Amino acid sequence: MVEETFNGGMDVLSSSDQKTSSADHIVIMVHGILGSTADWKFAADRFVRELPDKVIVHCSDRNMYKLTLDGVDIMGERLAEEVIEVINRRPEARKISFIAHSVGGLVARYAIGRLYRPPRRKAGEDLSGDVGDGISGGTICGLEAMNFITVATPHLGSRGNKQVPFLFGVIAIEKVASSVIHLIFRRTGRHLFLNDNDEGEPPLLQRMLDDCGELSFMSALRAFKRRVAYANVGYDHIVGWRTSSIRRNSELPKWKESLREKYPHIVYEEKSEGKNDDKCTMDSTTVSNCDALEEELVTGLNRVPWERVDVSFHTSRLRFAAHSVIQVKHTTQSEGADVIQHMIDHFLH
Known part of the structure; x- marks a missing residue:
């Protein structure tokens, strides 16, 4: 059953009143650049069909089409407001998860930073040792943070070599793209290519490696029981494998064609342990050096554990899409569809 919200958003839930009444887990699905609520319709329907008494899916509507060009921060603020409205409509909700595609993953990371609520600490209690298994007690707007899933999201930005595959890895072309991207994708383009400079601040994606004033970016990410990055190993001409899987070049695995009938396009899976390092250092030398900045982004994001799921459509007639x-x-x-099924089968609910 689909319920359309006041602003044109879409809530997907079971058609059975009995099953809907027991569902207490909100799943927020966020589309990518120039996208809409329809982009996640297949996945939303499949989630509700498989988990009818567990989840209520909301397909975000607040940043559709050209609004996705307004910048990761502005979109993140809109998404945060939207999530609050969804939670207020669902007083029975106790848990929350996010599933986001492409730049929507960055928007979701920003939004949870705004929505994070710190744990109530007892006198003398030290929670600094937590590296991200959802045991810190922090919540997302009062709800238990369960799954944070990104799909082909450019976590390391799009500026590095081969991070945008359709530029063919030619450094000269990549440099030109970096200097003119704002003419096409406006403020969002600046954020993706790490050349935004708001009032002398470091690039937004760099600032999102730590808690920053009222925005608890890393604490929010750490609060989730799972963080998962689905990435295309090839034929994704928009977002490269390295940036979507949060790895260095040397860490990209050798994969083999899947032999699993249930997940024919899942070719590699791994789980990493979080490294509870000190706060990421931001200085002028890092900002001026693309490789150093990318290294900082990789290191910063890997302070929490990630599950990585690598996907290949190399034998598909639709591989170029x-x-x-x-x-x-x-x-x-x-x-x-097998990628969506993989999400459902491993989903904490």
């Missing part, structure tokens, strides 16, 4: 196929953006083509 891998960036959309991985989320089954077009419901008439269900090539990536």
Whole structure:
């Protein structure tokens, strides 16, 4: 059953009143650049069909189409307001998860930083040793943080070599793209290519490695019981494998064609342990050096554990549309349905 919200958003829940009444887990699905609520329709329907008495899915509507060009921060603030409205409509909710595609993953990371609520600490209690298993007690707007899942999201930005595959890895072309991207994708383009400079501040993605004033970016990410990065190993011409899987070049695994009938496009899986290092250092030398900045982003994000799921559509006739196929953006083509099923089968609810 689909309920349309006042602003045109979409809540997807079971058609059974009995099952809906027991569902206490809100799943927020966030689309990518120039996207809409329809982008996640296939996944939303599948989640509710498989987990009818567990989840209520909300497909975000607050940043559709050209509004996705306004910048990660502005979109993140809008998403945070939208999530609060969803929670207020669902007083029975106790848990929350996010599933986000492409730049939507960055927007979701910003929004949870705004929505994070710190734990109530007892006198003398020290929670500094937690590296991100959801045991810190922090919540997302009062709800237990369960799954934070990104799909083909450029966590390391798009400025590094081969981070945007359709630029062919030619450094000269990548430099030109970095200098003109704002003419096409406006403020969002600046954020993705790490050349934003708001009032002399470091790039937004760099600032999002730590808690920053009222925005608890890293504490919020750490609060989730799971963080998962789904990434295309190839044929994604928008977001490269390295940036979407939060790895260095040397860490990209050698993968083999899947032999699993249930997940034919899942070619590699791994779990990393979080490294509870000190806060990431931000200085002028880091900002001026692209490789150093990318290293800082990798190091900073890996302070919490991640599950990485690598996906390949190299044998598919739709392989050149891998960036959309991985989320089954077009419901008439269900090539990536096994990726959605993998999410459901491993979903903490």
